[in-house]
Amino acid sequence: MSASLAPPQGLEPEREFPAQSYPDNIPLWTENYCFVAYDPSSQVGLWTHLGRAPFDSTLWRELSIVYLPDGERLVNKGYGRGQTPRGPGGATMAFQCVEPFRQWRMSRDGGSIRTTVGQLYHGMVTDQRHERVGFDVTLDCFGGVWDWGEVEDAHKWGKLHYEQLVGVKGTISIGGxxxxxxxxxxxxxxxxxxxxxxxxxxxxxxxxxxxxxxxxLLHLVVNGQYLTRAVVQENGTLTAVDLRNSPVLTDRSQHADPYVLELGEHRINAEILHPFPNGFDGPNDICIGYDPSVTATANFENLSRFEWDGEVGYGHTERSIKIG
Known part of the structure; x- marks a missing residue:
């Protein structure tokens, strides 16, 4: 990757760190960090999430997924108070800001459950045998910082909301x-x-x-209307573009189908490589797997391959559909 790092506009370095106060006058207030990565050479992926628990803002809910190339997944969900001044932490996983908007470290050492895509598609993970899973990776930021919080606030996705493309290096440990x-x-x-x-x-x-x-890009369907924001990055610079189509799911069974993104003048073909079925419970809880009696919204965290003007890249496709 050769793109230079564009400095953030309107974001102070302190915004990288966990909030120090928890507003009790904002219903459903929460804070979330989500880091996702994929290594195409090993076909191993990581999806990690540290968010404040819906029932206690001082408690961090941790979720981690290790995607294995054979279709198996190593998953965990837990709670803890491992926060430090430089980042959030749960019971077995922590994120640490090494340098704001330039470098982060993500580490974990704990137990995970081994499951499959088929099992997750047809049910939620229940307690069973665990195995030791850890990782220690460094995230080097090479992309501009995309701040879209003022847009998302109106649709309850979060007032502060920014994202950044990164390179990720380190190790994953599975059973030693x-x-x-x-x-x-x-x-x-x-x-x-x-x-x-x-x-x-x-x-x-x-x-x-x-x-x-x-x-x-993020594209939401709310009461039949679209809320869409998208950017492309070239030479470290982010440029806003229109999404000219709506590649959302109309049926849960479509989640692994290929799709197309029409981003302004750009046409990008997407192929799902490694799916992960899960679901949303209530306003803002995330479940491992899917059960229609609990998860009214079906969701998928799918590692993906993209082709843009003949160039192949890798990333992620998260798609949901409300059932019933």
């Missing part, structure tokens, strides 16, 4: 075996009111390309 990791990803930081029940469907998609190009 160390796997080198060298890939690309994205990091996300959000705080404010969050309510997943306000939209009927959505897509959040992004990718990195070897030339330094990239894109990020």
């Amino acid at each position: 075996q160390s796997i080198p990791f060298d890939g690309q990803g994205l990091r996300d930081h959000t705080s404010g009111a969050r309510d997943f029940t306000t939209f009927a469907s959505h897509i959040w998609s992004w990718a990195n390309f070897p030339s330094g190009r990239g894109f990020i």
